[in-house]
Structures are given as C-alpha cells and as structure tokens.
Amino acid sequence: MPVGVLALQGSVREHLDLLERSGGKGIPVKTLRELEQVQGLILPGGESTAMGKLLQDGGLMAPLAERIRRGMPVWGTCAGMVLLASGIEGEETVHLGVMDMTVRRNAYGTQRESFSVRDRIPEMGLGEVPLVFIRAPHIVHAARSVRILKTVRGAAVAARQKNMLATSFHPELTAETGFHRYFLDMVEEAGGSRMFTAP
Numbered sequence: 001m002p003v004g005v006l007a008l009q010g011s012v013r014e015h016l017d018l019l020e021r022s023g024g025k026g027i028p029v030k031t032l033r034e035l036e037q038v039q040g041l042i043l044p045g046g047e048s049t050a051m052g053k054l055l056q057d058g059g060l061m062a063p064l065a066e067r068i069r070r071g072m073p074v075w076g077t078c079a080g081m082v083l084l085a086s087g088i089e090g091e092e093t094v095h096l097g098v099m100d101m102t103v104r105r106n107a108y109g110t111q112r113e114s115f116s117v118r119d120r121i122p123e124m125g126l127g128e129v130p131l132v133f134i135r136a137p138h139i140v141h142a143a144r145s146v147r148i149l150k151t152v153r154g155a156a157v158a159a160r161q162k163n164m165l166a167t168s169f170h171p172e173l174t175a176e177t178g179f180h181r182y183f184l185d186m187v188e189e190a191g192g193s194r195m196f197t198a199p
C-alpha cells in the first residue's frame with residue numbers, strides 16, 4: 001500500500017517526488033476513498049486555516065483524525081504541524097487536534113519569516129541536513145509523551161508522539177531524503193506491528 005500526501009493545498013508535488021526518491025510510493029489524497037488506500041499520510045506545508053477548512057468541507061476531518069488515533073502513521077510539515085496540534089496559541093479552535101502539543105503559528109515573526117540553517121538531528125539518525133523555515137510554527141508546549149527531536153534557536157521544531165511526526169520546517173523543499181526515509185520506516189514499522197497483532 002502506498003503512502004499518501006494530503007493534496008488539498010500546499011507543497012504536494014514536492015513531497016510526492018521526495019517519497020519516490022526515498023524508495024517509497026506516494027499518491028495524492030483528496031477524498032475519503034483515496035485515504036482508505038494509504039497506510040500513512042503526509043500533511044504538507046501550505047496554509048493551515050485553508051487546509052483545515054477544506055478538510056472539513058470534504059468530510060475528511062473526522063475520519064482522518066480517527067485513523068490517526070487508531071495508529072496510522074502521519075507526518076505534518078509546517079502547516080501540517082498546525083493541523084495535528086491539540087492547541088494553537090491564541091486561537092479557540094484546532095483542526096485534527098490529535099497530537100498533544102500547543103503550537104505558535106508564524107512563530108518567527110514577519111521580518112524573519114523565512115530562514116534556513118544546516119544542522120544535525122541525531123534523534124532522527126540524521127547528519128547535517130538543511131532545515132527550511134517559511135512562516136513556520138514552533139512548539140510552545142508538549143505533553144510528556146511527545147518526544148522533542150530537535151530544537152533550533154531554543155524552540156522545539158520537530159517532535160514525535162507514537163505514530164505522529166511533526167516538523168516546523170520543510171524537507172520537501174530540499175533535496176534531502178533522510179526525513180522521508182525516516183517516515184517510510186515509521187510506516188513500515190506500523191505495518192509490521194499490525195500484522196503481528198492480527199488475529
């Protein structure tokens with residue numbers, strides 16, 4: 001079964017290309033039917049308010065949240081991180097609300113809206129990789145069960161909670177395949193445990 005990239009808005013093509021270059025098979029997911037065909041899902045960067053509205057309007061929000069709660073591996077990049085969060089600073093509502101963390105949108109302010117650094121992420125088994133931040137969120141609070149994988153400039157920008165991965169930055173806008181390989185490993189592990197627990 002392939003891995004999906006939520007294709008309502010945002011950097012969809014870039015994720016599909018990198019999935020392929022990382023040895024995976026990716027398909028765009030716009031409908032419930034397509035969601036049923038994937039064993040993991042990437043929520044791309046873009047605009048979280050727009051994506052949240054399209055998820056609601058298309059009837060995907062509740063079924064997607066349910067599949068994630070049941071263990072489907074999911075990875076949110078940038079706006080995707082905002083979609084996953086159980087809290088958004090200064091806002092009353094959340095989107096999927098499945099990952100126990102509060103995020104701050106556009107956390108780097110208007111003057112430094114976009115920047116890029118190179119750094120290692122030993123927690124993900126990655127050597128020096130490019131980290132591209134575009135109007136990026138960061139994590140301001142996380143439950144103990146959320147493992148912070150990376151901090152940049154003192155702020156948490158990558159985290160994992162069970163089957164959920166969130167990054168403030170955009171690996172899909174670089175040539176780096178390490179993050180996609182990490183996610184494909186998560187998908188493979190989830191597949192393995194499902195087989196193991198089958199009756």
Ligand code: GLN
Nearest residue numbers: 045046047048078079135
């Ligand atoms: N600022 C956007 C949001 O909150 C995210 C930006 C991005 O994905 N590059 O939705």
